Structure formats: C-alpha cells, structure tokens
Amino acid sequence: MTSATILCSLIALALVAGASAFEPVEQDKTYIAAFQDVTCKSDVIAYPTTTAEVADQIATHVAAAKQAGVQLKIRASHKAFHSSSSFPCPGGKYSAYPEGPDSHPLLPTSDSTQSPANTTTVTLLLDNMTSVLKVNAQKHRIRVQSGMMITQLLQEVAKANMSLPLGAVPAFGDLTLGGVLVTGAHGSGHLATGSLGDIVLELTWVDGQGKVHVSDRGSTAGKALVAGLGIAGVVTEMLLQVQPPSNTQLSTRFKQSDAQLLQAVQEMLKESPHVLVIWRPDLHQYTAYVTKEVAASVPSTGGIINLDLPKLATQALGLSLAAWQADLRDLLPLAALPVKAAIQEMSVGHAMANDLKSKRRMFEGVGDTNMMQAASCGKSCLWHQGAKIAMDDIHMSIELEQLGDWISNVKKLVAADLHEHGAKKHRYLSPGYFWLRFGSGSQDFLSHTSNMTAPVHVQMSFMKSMINPLQPNKFGWILEVIEQFTLCKYKAKLHWGKNHQRDFTHPTCHAVDHLPFWDKAMAFRQGSDPGMIFEPALFTAMAAKLPNTLSQGCALRGECFCEQDEHCAPGFQCVPSLAFTEYKCCKPRSWLM
Template identity: 35%
Template structure:
C-alpha cells in the first residue's frame, strides 16, 4: 500500500493534466506592470526560464498611435547616428529561441556585458494592446488589439455572440494573437482552417519609420507577417472574421500505434481537426477530435477545455522528479512499476471538463472547447511548487513524409531507449510527441508556406529546473528526433518553440527551406530602413552563419554535439546506433541496479510531503498572525473611531456653547440698542 500510495502521488503530480481543473482560471495580466513577476525593472523572461531579455528601455503602448509615436521616436534616433534594435514581445513570452529579444538574450541569472549597453535595445511590450476595439454583429467581425491572448479572444467572442473559427486557435490559449501570427503558431485542421491567418481580414501595423499601414490578405505585407517574426513592422490591430455562435463535439479515442499512419487516415475521415499525443515507448497514442456538433445534439453546460497540466498539488513530486532527472542509473524495478502508470497518465488527460469533472466526450460551445491555459500554474513555468520547465520543439513537414517519420521515431525508441529489447522496462519522462495537421499558405516564411498538406510534429518533455546542470533522463532520444526531423526530413522549425541550434545548424540551414525567403528581406529593406526590427539571430540565419560548438553547448541546446566536450560532465558524444550519421550525448556509464531508485524516490516524496505540511503549518501560522494583526488593527480602528466620536462630540458641545454665547451677546446688544432708541427722543426734546 505504501508503494502504491506514493506512486500514485508521483503519477498525479507529474501529469496533473489528467485531472480537470477550474474552468475559469484567473487572469494574471490585468496589471502586468505591478503584478507580473516576470517583468522586473528592464528585464522580462520566457515562460520556460531558458532566457531573459533586457532592454535599454521598455515601451508599453496601449494604442496604435502610441506605438507609432514610440517607433518614430527611435527611428529619429537612428537618423542621428544612434544604433537601435527594437523587438515586440510581452512581459512573459513563450519561446526558447533568441528571436524575441532586442539583442542576444541571456541565460537566466546572466549579466549584461558592458559592450551590450551601448546600442539602444528597446523592448516594445504589447500586453496593453489587448482591448476589443470594435464589433460588427451583422458581419460577425471583431477588431482587437494584437496583444490580446487567445483566452481573452475566446471570452470576448462569447460575450459578443460569436464563435472563433473551429481549428484555428492554438491549444495553449495564453499566447498573444500577434505572437501566434508572427511565428506561424497554429491549431489543427487537415487541408482546412488551422491557423489565425485563416481568420484575418486586415492587419494594422507600424513600420520602422513610425508610419501606420493597413494590409489585407492579398497584400505582400500581410503574407510576410505570417511567420515573419515582426522583422519589418509591429502589428497592433487585427480585424478578424468570426462565425455565428456554434457548438462543437469532442471525441477522444486511444489507439495502438502498430498501424499508426493507417489509423490516422481513418480518423481524418471523421474530422480534420485532430490533435494527437503519442507515446512510442508504450506503442499507443490518443487522438482528441473536434467536429461541428450535429443538429439537435445534447449541449452540456459549464463545459471547458482543461487539457494542459497544472502544477497545483505537485509539491510531493518535486523531489522525486528531481531524483529521476539527476540520476542516470537504471532501476528496472522502479520503471516496471512506475512507467505503466506514468505513460497511462500521459495519454489519459481529459481534453474537457463539465462542472469541473473531466470528460473524454462531450458537446459544448465552440469557444469553450478549443483552447485553455494554466499560465502561472503550468508545471513548466511555476516558481514555487514543481519547479519545472520543458524541452519543447516543433517542425513542419509534408503529410507525405509522415509514415516514414513515424517509422523512424519508432526505430529510435526501440534502438536508443530500449536497446533493441534489452531495456524494455524504460520509458521517457512526463511528456509526449504531438501530431497536428494544417493547410498550405501562400506566404514567404510561414512554416507552411508553399506546402501541399503540412503536418506539425512536436516533441515536449518536462525537465526539472533543480538539475539543469545535467540532461534530462534519456534526453538523447529527444535530441536525436529533433535533429533527424530537421535534417533528414528537411522540416521547418517552429519560429517560436525551438532552440537557436535548429536555426543555425551547420549542415541543415534554414534559409534554403524557404524558396521565397528573399521576398521577406525585400520587405525589410522597404519598411525598416534602419534595420531596427532585425534581431541578431535572424541576421545569422539569413547569412547562413552556423553555431560554434563550445564546452557544454549541447547541455544548453546551443549545439548538437560533435565532441565529448560539448556534452555535460560524465557524458560522451557518440554516434546514434539507430542513425549513425547523427551524434548524441549519452552517459559514459549506465548500469541497471534494481531497487536502487524507488526507495530514494519514496523517501524524497515523503520529505516533500513533510515539507508541504511544514509550509502549510507556516501558512496557517502566518494566517493566524495576519488575523491577529487584523483584529488588532480593527481594535485600533475602533478606538480611533471612539476617539473621533468623542472629539466630534466635544467639538459639537463647544460649537453649541459658542453659538449660545453669541446668541446671548446678540440679545444683550439688541436690548442695548432698544434702550438707546428709547432715550434718543427724550434727549432731542431737552435740546429744544
């Protein structure tokens, strides 16, 4: 019972997405300047905690006019000879690459070198560009600020009696609309609506001189904005095409991956809007399918999308996860016990909830079932409980490559993870591979530009920030899938998810993947004459400059290893057995020691439980102390009120006394005047 209890705690804590949560999470961005912990002085940080940005100045416009004035101001600085780099972002951004910062960002905790303080580096934070500017219910359109998050858009659409188009929002709703468009972030829709660009009628944006433009879908400036990373302008307003209020059906199925490609094709006949979580280590995947509700379908009340893992309640797992991440040794007993539970939870997350209870199948309002967020409570950006992060990468390939890619990934898991069957007990940590679907787009650097039938391939695995000085357990599996997808499949990395190494690979360059890349460069020259919007990483990529391997660079995803020195301590850079053309960092020595890890995990989690109890006791003491202080303050206020009342009474008495005295004086004076008037005739008579 002891083992089962603690294993269940570990399972629940690592993959809390399997439980439904509050369908109405709070909004921590109402006053980001004072309440958001990620914005401190001139620094702002990524949700994954890999990098933070610094700016000479942070500009926070609340309108297009304010943004234009600010950009014009800095453009005039450049004309006077002052170098300026300006990048639009938000106080807490969701990326692990360096495109987002005004200059090369820092690892968390780093210092700004003196020579980086010389040019003006400006962060334009758009979280106040988040209002609904206009609605037209007759045309089902909304004009909104581009700093609005998808969470807010879905809520505002519901208020306005409209629906966001099915399949277009990102699964994580905490992203800004402009960030989604600039990086080609997407939903899922096989050869149909699958991204925000499918819903836009106009983009209002400001160029590098401060001039305001309005572009329509047929304009090259519009098409360049999709996946253009804001390299020639700052987007401030979107005119969006919504639909009449609609309802959507959620269908959840779990399948074997034995004939995965065939099964996917069968599922796509049911609906094009599918998101897949895949765990090759247990030969299974789950498909979350959304489709327009049938006429007359039963509509559930209080429905919400609650797929993403929540950090609340995970205090017990932090220490256990830390041990699993820090110790590279195997314990077949532990994995044979924990892996089935962990992987089942990875594929058992509820997409939706009804009245707070998780459901696999339901029909509800479209706006409520497409996206959700956990924000400060996500287990990859929490600072107090789980203390995790994620290795999150994504690539866009052609659907025609999907069957081969699935086969190669299975090979990697079998050969690298399970050592051709010798270590079948192993499993990856919390996380999964995603598969989503899209349609081609006539853009320049959109990741789906010019494609026939794009498919989005994502790899997401949790890491412990307690042990970032070591790779996560079996990270070489994820690293190999990443490089294989980039190079063998010539896939395009997501502009907002991947690390710098994917954009500066020495043999698998990015620029060649985009036949119309030069058209984006021409837009830059035309609309940003001072080059203010061009980040350093973009220049390196455009100039085909590759990363320079350095000691430990693979640990921080700065490179793919070429030598042992590129790896962490006690790791070797070796050829992958499944694909020898690629190298990965593997532990120098790995032994299977049955029974070695599980007791440590239980003990650590017990300590975590005790720590949580201590924290709860401290919180209770703090609450009691706060209550005592509150009572004392109330008593003090009561005494002060009594004193004020007494003072008021005394003042009133004194006032009454003064008034009575004045009245008496007036009466005496009147009496004297009457007496004087009576004497006056007599005196006059005597004179005569």
C-alpha cells in the same frame, strides 16, 4: 559618456518635451520566458497601449539613435513569452538559464552574454494592448489589439454571440494573438481552418520608421507579416472573421496501439479535418481527439477544455523529476514511480476536456465551440507553481506524405537507442508527448507551411527539471536525434516560437533553404524596415547561414549539436546514435562503459 547613455538621455528629453504620451518606460530591465529558461535583457522596456503609442515609440527611438550615432534594435513581445530561443530578445543579451550556479562557465547569464557594441536595445511589451476595438455582429467580425490573449478573445467572441472557427488557435490559451500570428502558431485543421492567419482579414502594423499601415490579409504586406516573426514591422491590431455560434463534438481514441498509426491518422482525417494525436512511441500507444463543429442546436453536454493541475501534485512531481533525471544508472526505482505515473496521466492517459457540470473527464461529448478550443491554466500552470519544471519544445512541419516514414524512423530510434532492442524495456522518456496536428499550405513568405501541400506539425514537448541546470533532460538525446533527422532528412520547416537556437543555425541543414519565399520576405523587409531594427541577432545569424558556435557545454544550452565530448553536459559523452550513426548526441558516460 557612452553612446547608449547619450541615446537614453535624448529619449528622456523627447519625453519631457511632450513628443508623445508614452506608457511608463523601464530602463535596464529583463523579461523572462514563461518556462523561466530564457531571459532577455533590454536597455529600454516600454508598455504602449495603442497603435499610435507604438508608432511614437519607434519614431522617437529611431530619431534618437540616428542623432547619437548608434545602432538600434527593437522587439515587440510579451512579459512572459513562450519561446525556446532568443528571437524575443532585441539584442545578444540573453541567458538560457536565469537561475542556478551563475558562475559556472557552462551557464552564461544575461550579464555575461553581451549585445553588439554601439547598439541600444528597446523592447515594446504589448501586455496592455488587450482591447476590443470594434465588433460587427452582422458580418461576424471583431477587431482587437494584438496583446490580447487567446482566452480573452474567446470570451469576447462568445459575449458577442459568435464563435471562433474551430482550429484557428492553439489549445493553450495564455498566448497573445500577436505572438500567435507572427510565429505561425496554430490549432489543427487538415486543409481547413488551422491557424489564426486563416481568419485574419486585415492587419494594422507599424514599420521601421514609425509609420502606421493598414493591410489586407492577401496583400504582400499580409504575406510578409503573418508568420513573419515581426522582422517587417510590429502588428498592433487585427480584424478577424468569426462566425455564428456553434457547438463542437469530441470523439476520443483512447490508448490505442500505435502499430498502425499512419493508417489510423488517415482514417480520422476522413472523419474530420480537426484531429490532434498524442503519441508515446516508448509506450507503443497513442490517444487521438477528433473534433468537428455541429449546429448550436445540438445539445451540449457541457464540455470544456481544462488545463489545471493540482499545486501539490505538481510540486511533488518537480522533486521526483529532478531525482529521476539525476539517476543516470536507474538505481533509484522509487524516484521513478511518480514520474512513470505522470508519464501516463500527462500523455496518452489525458482527457482533452472535462464535463463542466460534473468536473469529470470527458472523452465523448459536445461543448460550446469557444470553450472547446483553448483554455488558460493561469497560475495553475506547472511552471508557475514553484516546481522548477520547464518544457523542451521541438516543433517542425513536414508533408503528410512523409509522415509514415517519419513515424517508422522514430520507432526505429526508440527501439535501438532507448530500449536497446528489448534489453532496456524499462526506460521511458520524461513526462510529455509527441503530438501531431495538421494544417494547410500557405503563401506566407516565412511560414512553416510556406508552399506546402498538406503539412503535418510534428512537435515534441517533454518536461525537464530546472533544479540542476547542469543536468539535461533524461533520455533527452533521443529527442536530439529526432530533432536532427527531422530537420535534415525531411527538410522540415521550423516553427518560430519553438525549437532550440541550434536548429536555426545548423551548420549544414540551413533553415532558410527550407523557405521557398525567402527572397520575397527580404525584399518586402527592405522597404518596411531598411535599418533592420526589428531583426534579432539569431535571425541575422540564420540569414547569413552562420554555423552553430561550438564551445564547452553548447549542446547543454541548446546552442549546438555535439561534435566532441566537451560540448555535452558534465558526465555525458558525444557519440553516434545506434539507429542513425550519421547523427551524434550526448549520452551519459555511465551507459557507455
């Protein structure tokens, strides 16, 4: 009988003995990222509904693991998590590609990538922890469970005749509050409210022994937990400071030339701290959305964020994107037409909001602050419509004073490597965009805003077809180079919920060196989780500064930056960037002949 079997038997006995009233437990199950591009496997998956149940689960598993003499790893997550890496996985069992030719050596599955020996993995999925626990209308406060999604929070706040402060949450509403909090996900607020952590007053959390704690936001525990990736404990509840009802005014700078992008950003930030810039350097254009709160008495024009996409259009785009992605020599111009249309519509041609009454795009107007902050696309999300489309997400934070130089280097790269100084002007990156958001520095120990002055969150979100997992994002090597110089040249801090494995284990540009309060985080974790049961394998590798493991196809899987041709996808070659020769990337062989 294996140690894992013994542990599971001990847990079953504890349940029969009435140790706690757990939600149903699933054994040997998987849970998959929303984009269907990362799969986690866990020996045990449980669905607690209260803080007490989370505490009981942790205490029971810790006791059983100790009796069985095995190591224990526990992660709290969401059934359809939004992450590009394996941080949501409790062990080493994960797959970068759950679908496709499983037998191909370049695409290891969750069965072929093993957890460490003598280790049992447990996942607590907080999908059922979605309740409002208390509302204080007089003080404008609300206490909620951490499994609640952003859209539900906005609805509950509105129901209580209050508003969530503008900038506190990301625009994508299908994220859980716990996930947003521990990864440091954010809205946009230059030296103003710009993240969920900015409105947290108090956190309820469970440590690595199963003990429940209640901590103020400004305490050492608060600084360790917010944007702390859950390595110090599981956040189960949060008390939020909201505000009286208000409206939000939207102003759009539509399809502007990016020739003076930095100056435009500086001017917009004088107008309002809440600025979102969508940029396409390959099109030489940007569109920016400037929002600011106004009194509830200011008449609303019915503005509401809307993320819905027509199902048929999305499925057609999926097929076109796959054909375009596979056409390395640009021999199929018809395949490129719908993709090029999507490039405009889903980037600089996009309207942030719709008019609720007419359903038309709204570029200027006013809406309820709760309705103007975030929206859910639900089953209309492009990755839920059978189109086999995922997003390549790279998300790092630099200082505002570095932004001008960063913009210049992105333009330099696009001109040299993509357009080849005018010889290949027809080339475009895939549908998606660069986006710029703004924040405030924090004293949180592991945040991507730790000790910063005026952070700028630079993110690249580009679509890729998953129909053939062996085919990388077309022109994705442009993003590979930006990924490297943003991390290394600008010493960017990494967002825990985005980025590839390789960014956290870069061989020379160590992510931990960019976190000035790292030692404080580790000191607190030593007390809250001495057994390190909450620490995932990728975090362990990052903390030890272990370099990327180089192997066949590792760049395709996002596990390394190439050093040799074999690290790239079939038909691709590892070569230096034309603009930045110190950085290598995987380009199609056909372009290098």
